[in-house]
Amino acid sequence: MIDIEAACLPVGMGSATNLNDLVLKLFEIGAVKFGNFTLKSGIQSPVYFDLRVIISYPDLMIDVSEHLYQASKTGSTYQSVCGVPYTALPLATCISTAHKFPMLIRRKEAKDYGTKKIIEGHYKPGDVCLVVEDVVTSGSSVLETVLSLQQEEINVTDAVVLVDREQGGKDMLKTKGIKLHSVCTITQILEVLGNMGKLEQDVINRTKQFIHDNRFNPNGNVKRSPEDEGGDRSIKRVLTYGDRAKLCSHSVAKFLFTTMEDKQTNLALSADVTTGAELLRLADAVGPHICILKTHIDIISDFKPDLVHDLSHLAEKHGFLIFEDRKFADIGNTVKHQYSSGVYRISDWSHIINAHALPGPGIVQGLKEVGLVKDRACLLIAEMSSKGNLATGDYAKATLKMAEEHDDFVIGFITQSKLSNDPNWVHITPGVKLTRGKDSLGQQYLTPREVICDKECDIIIVGRGITEAEDSVVAAKAFQEAGYNAYLERMQKT
Numbered sequence: 001m002i003d004i005e006a007a008c009l010p011v012g013m014g015s016a017t018n019l020n021d022l023v024l025k026l027f028e029i030g031a032v033k034f035g036n037f038t039l040k041s042g043i044q045s046p047v048y049f050d051l052r053v054i055i056s057y058p059d060l061m062i063d064v065s066e067h068l069y070q071a072s073k074t075g076s077t078y079q080s081v082c083g084v085p086y087t088a089l090p091l092a093t094c095i096s097t098a099h100k101f102p103m104l105i106r107r108k109e110a111k112d113y114g115t116k117k118i119i120e121g122h123y124k125p126g127d128v129c130l131v132v133e134d135v136v137t138s139g140s141s142v143l144e145t146v147l148s149l150q151q152e153e154i155n156v157t158d159a160v161v162l163v164d165r166e167q168g169g170k171d172m173l174k175t176k177g178i179k180l181h182s183v184c185t186i187t188q189i190l191e192v193l194g195n196m197g198k199l200e201q202d203v204i205n206r207t208k209q210f211i212h213d214n215r216f217n218p219n220g221n222v223k224r225s226p227e228d229e230g231g232d233r234s235i236k237r238v239l240t241y242g243d244r245a246k247l248c249s250h251s252v253a254k255f256l257f258t259t260m261e262d263k264q265t266n267l268a269l270s271a272d273v274t275t276g277a278e279l280l281r282l283a284d285a286v287g288p289h290i291c292i293l294k295t296h297i298d299i300i301s302d303f304k305p306d307l308v309h310d311l312s313h314l315a316e317k318h319g320f321l322i323f324e325d326r327k328f329a330d331i332g333n334t335v336k337h338q339y340s341s342g343v344y345r346i347s348d349w350s351h352i353i354n355a356h357a358l359p360g361p362g363i364v365q366g367l368k369e370v371g372l373v374k375d376r377a378c379l380l381i382a383e384m385s386s387k388g389n390l391a392t393g394d395y396a397k398a399t400l401k402m403a404e405e406h407d408d409f410v411i412g413f414i415t416q417s418k419l420s421n422d423p424n425w426v427h428i429t430p431g432v433k434l435t436r437g438k439d440s441l442g443q444q445y446l447t448p449r450e451v452i453c454d455k456e457c458d459i460i461i462v463g464r465g466i467t468e469a470e471d472s473v474v475a476a477k478a479f480q481e482a483g484y485n486a487y488l489e490r491m492q493k494t
């Protein structure tokens with residue numbers, strides 16, 4: 001049974017109702033729903049929380065924030081409170097104004113201009129901040145806000161959430177040193193609604209079974225700095241590829257970061273060869289060393305549909321993603337056809353495609369109408385490697401903005417430098433050789449270290465450095481090692 005006494009202590013400027021009334025109210029306004037819902041991950045869930053709707057009920061907002069405030073009072077002291085964007089922002093605001101608690105706002109996107117701040121508000125290194133969230137499932141959204149705060153040397157020891165779905169978030173956050181407090185758990189909600197006769201027993205059983213069957217493992221591995229090991233809580237945390245796999249919501253980006261960590265490679269092979277047989281030979285030989293195989297399918301002189309079928313098998317065998325470097329650049333309606341049909345039917349086999357931002361957002365919308373249902377991903381070309389290219393000035397910034405508006409499909413950029421600190425974006429850089437240089441047609445080369453360590457991009461694209469080497473496997477191994485070592489070096493220095 002629920003400890004009602006504990007849930008209705010009078011507090012600060014207001015007082016919280018009892019938990020039963022709160023749960024009932026949430027149920028009545030549709031903030032808690034039972035049925036069949038497809039979650040962002042694609043999983044079918046018998047329960048869905050839509051806590052955004054509470055902003056339409058000011059009394060409920062005050063009540064929920066008082067419950068959150070109560071649940072967070074566990075002996076720790078905080079200098080500030082920060083809501084996980086967006087739903088928890090108004091909740092954190094209510095707590096802040098009711099209890100004279102300074103607030104911080106974490107930007108969802110990092111500003112690359114002006115103050116360049118990701119955390120807004122006044123703070124100093126070593127401050128302790130309470131993180132507020134509406135619902136916790138795996139804990140990754142709370143973690144994302146925690147990591148942003150920690151990068152500014154703000155400590156987080158506790159987080160408070162209205163509903164814990166009991167799917168592993170609490171344990172995962174514990175492994176990161178964060179204690180999660182919840183106003184209520186899904187078990188408590190089922191119990192309250194069951195006792196009030198609002199839910200059939202089979203709905204309760206189905207929901208319990210779903211929660212039981214869909215738990216996340218608490219296997220996070222946020223890298224700690226030496227000061228952290230020494231007990232200093234002013235931690236600067238560094239996100240590994242594995243951490244970023246957990247943070248990002250797009251399945252292709254998740255797979256990519258996971259592969260990079262597991263295979264220890266940030267190498268994309270640009271397989272710019274002109275026959276099907278050569279493409280397959282290269283893919284099979286170099287496959288163990290790469291995370292992405294990039295194609296220009298229209299330079300294959302003997303293309304047959306079987307080729308992409310065989311290539312897909314090799315992608316599965318070696319665990320890499322296929323990226324057709326089609327560089328779409330037309331209006332939305334045209335690119336839809338170019339992507340889905342014609343001889344190549346690119347959307348049927350290529351996990352990732354790229355597009356120029358030049359035509360405006362319609363190009364992404366058009367591609368998305370084809371790619372989203374197939375769980376495909378897109379990279380926007382923000383900066384190019386060739387001398388004299390016109391993608392300069394504010395072009396990259398405008399491209400980032402376009403990507404942010406389509407982050408369900410766009411997972412990152414083809415770029416020469418890091419555009420954003422948001423760990424969800426994948427930064428992929430072509431024009432890489434083991435030594436700096438250029439070719440006779442304006443291509444300019446940087447080294448893996450310059451790209452990964454200095455410019456802080458994530459993946460190197462290498463073409464002729466491998467395809468024209470005497471032994472492509474030896475060359476691929478060398479690029480794999482150079483790229484991954486540069487990444488490890490960056491981890492050390494950050």
Ligand SMILES: O=C(O)c1cc(=O)[nH]c(=O)n1[C@@H]1O[C@H](COP(=O)(O)O)[C@@H](O)[C@H]1O
Binds near residue numbers: 270325327386463
């Ligand atoms: O989108 C790309 O991949 C790309 C963008 C860019 O700015 N520069 C660039 O070279 N590329 C591609 O990256 C590959 C580079 O090949 P190499 O110069 O042989 O390493 C080629 O397939 C290019 O089409």
